[in-house]
Amino acid sequence: xxxxxxxxxxxxxxxxxxxxxxxxxxxxxxxxxxxxxxxxxxxxxxxxxxxxxxxxxxxxxxxxxxxxxxxxxxxxxxxxxxxxxxxxxxxxxxxxxxxxxxxxxxxxxxxxxxxxxxxxxxxxxxxxxxxxxxxxxxxxxxxxxxxxxxxxxxxxxxxxxxxxxxxxxxxxxxxxxxxxxxxxxxxxxxxxxxxxxxxxxxxxxxxxxxxxxxxxxxxxxxxxxxxxxxxxxxxxxxxxxxxxxxxxxxxxxxxxxxxxxxxxxxxxxxxxxxxxxxxxxxxxxxxxxxxxxxxxxxxxxxxxxxxxxxx
Amino acid sequence: xxxxxxxxxxxxxxxxxxxxxxxxxxxxxxxxxxxxxxxxxxxxxxxxxxxxxxxxxxxxxxxxxxxxxxxxxxxxxxxxxxxxxxxxxxxxxxxxxxxxxxxxxxxxxxxxxxxxxxxxxxxxxxxxxxxxxxxxxxxxxxxxxxxxxxxxxxxxxxxxxxxxxxxxxxxxxxxxxxxxxxxxxxxxxxxxxxxxxxxxxxxxxxxx
Numbered sequence: 440x441x442x443x444x445x446x447x448x449x450x451x452x453x454x455x456x457x458x459x460x461x462x463x464x465x466x467x468x469x470x471x472x473x474x475x476x477x478x479x480x481x482x483x484x485x486x487x488x489x490x491x492x493x494x495x496x497x498x499x500x501x502x503x504x505x506x507x508x509x510x511x512x513x514x515x516x517x518x519x520x521x522x523x524x525x526x527x528x529x530x531x532x533x534x535x536x537x538x539x540x541x542x543x544x545x546x547x548x549x550x551x552x553x554x555x556x557x558x559x560x561x562x563x564x565x566x567x568x569x570x571x572x573x574x575x576x577x578x579x580x581x582x583x584x585x586x587x588x589x590x591x592x593x594x595x596x597x598x599x600x601x602x603x604x605x606x607x608x609x610x611x612x613x614x615x616x617x618x619x620x621x622x623x624x625x626x627x628x629x630x631x632x633x634x635x636x637x638x639x640x641x642x643x644x645x646x647x648x649x650x651x652x653x654x655x656x657x658x659x660x661x662x663x664x665x666x667x668x669x670x671x672x673x674x675x676x677x678x679x680x681x682x683x684x685x686x687x688x689x690x691x692x693x694x695x696x697x698x699x700x701x702x703x704x705x706x707x708x709x710x711x712x713x714x715x716x717x718x719x720x721x722x723x724x725x726x727x728x729x730x731x732x733x734x735x736x737x738x739x740x741x742x743x744x745x746x747x748x749x750x
Numbered sequence: 751x752x753x754x755x756x757x758x759x760x761x762x763x764x765x766x767x768x769x770x771x772x773x774x775x776x777x778x779x780x781x782x783x784x785x786x787x788x789x790x791x792x793x794x795x796x797x798x799x800x801x802x803x804x805x806x807x808x809x810x811x812x813x814x815x816x817x818x819x820x821x822x823x824x825x826x827x828x829x830x831x832x833x834x835x836x837x838x839x840x841x842x843x844x845x846x847x848x849x850x851x852x853x854x855x856x857x858x859x860x861x862x863x864x865x866x867x868x869x870x871x872x873x874x875x876x877x878x879x880x881x882x883x884x885x886x887x888x889x890x891x892x893x894x895x896x897x898x899x900x901x902x903x904x905x906x907x908x909x910x911x912x913x914x915x916x917x918x919x920x921x922x923x924x925x926x927x928x929x930x931x932x933x934x935x936x937x938x939x940x941x942x943x944x945x946x947x948x949x950x951x952x953x954x955x956x957x958x
Binding site for chain 2: 569572573580609633646
């Protein structure tokens with residue numbers, strides 16, 4: 440009887456200790472509702488996330504010049520893969536400037552990224568205003584499946600939406616709404632050409648597009664948006680809990696293109712060409728913007744906001 | 751007693767009026783919700799029907815041409831094959847509508863409707879931004895990305911020329927097109943583009 444009581448007391452103590460430990464673990468988790476956009480410039484490339492990696496990808500925007508800068512960015516991106524093994528690349532439009540014949544596809548896409556294509560890295564393209572839709576949507580290496588706008592899910596819990604921002608009609612908006620609604624609680628990552636927030640002196644934000652697109656992005660809990668068009672890199676302060684990046688300088692460059700007066704810029708880089716790498720680890724995304732010469736010009740991480748997607 | 755009743759009636763009437771005002775305010779606030787920011791214009795029925803008939807007639811030709819040229823796989827890594835297919839398709843369409851001329855789809859009545867819609871969307875302060883989007887980077891006549899485009903029915907839209915950005919407010923207001931066709935601008939001229947064949951189907955000069 441006495442030993443039974445002792446073992447009961449022991450079990451109770453162990454149970455309480457376990458409970459205490461569990462509570463301690465929970466209290467060290469960051470608040471999912473808080474989402475600081477931490478951006479700090481560092482001098483060398485490093486692994487962006489400390490957690491167990493779930494998905495690594497790279498981002499290029501406004502690439503298709505066939506010029507020296509495009510090739511140099513391509514080489515640096517290839518080299519980066521040695522330390523950061525990204526699984527695919529998204530293209531933010533203007534994938535082909537000027538002509539779009541077979542030779543153009545070689546010199547403005549296949550050659551600059553030859554080493555990556557050889558290792559089986561997939562490129563997912565979106566259309567810009569310099570792209571001929573019919574030639575690109577059927578081009579196998581752009582993985583558009585014959586569609587001007589499409590969605591793909593590279594991993595469980597993450598969904599990308601490639602949009603055609605150059606022709607945002609009712610049909611596309613209805614499609615997007617359906618896809619966002621059906622995507623549930625995944626990371627939702629639209630990418631397209633025209634930025635709806637931008638501090639570009641030349642173009643600025645696509646306000647008309649924002650009017651129709653932003654209500655959907657907010658309503659269905661989009662987490663992060665990538666756009667190109669402006670020939671520089673810009674990370675914007677989160678707008679309505681959505682993190683926006685502009686990257687249109689992976690081949691073209693508008694030096695000094697970011698207005699100094701903008702209150703929405705979190706970090707800008709318009710001194711050289713750039714590309715991005717990003718990693719999703721659970722509810723966190725870490726990112727780096729890297730210049731043509733390999734300098735990390737921006738880096739940081741943010742948590743996605745826990746929101747209930749509307750129906 | 752009568753005075754008491756009358757003041758009671760006045761109070762009830764005032765209350766009803768207040769309720770009506772509140773309900774009107776609620777309705778009004780719903781009407782300006784984000785989804786209602788771009789109202790759909792309803793073009794006059796007869797003009798719309800005429801336009802639909804013109805589009806249907808063209809699409810019959812388009813489909814016939816698609817059936818007559820060697821099929822293109824859904825995806826191909828051969829960019830030359832894709833370009834060749836587009837040229838073959840355009841060639842076949844030209845063969846099937848050799849006498850096509852300006853106004854075949856954009857008839858005078860349709861033209862009037864389209865111009866009215868675009869004018870409405872490009873006027874005023876908001877309209878200035880819409881117009882700037884159309885005429886900005888992407889428009890082949892813009893200073894930033896100039897490219898020669900020969901404005902001609904059955905003419906090729908050059909693969910080297912950019913495509914004008916179409917403001918969503920304009921696309922929402924104009925009649926919806928089959929997915930093979932697009933509205934685009936070349937300078938201030940509106941074109942109807944067969945995007946599969948990269949061919950100018952029809953155009954309206956000086957819409958803006």
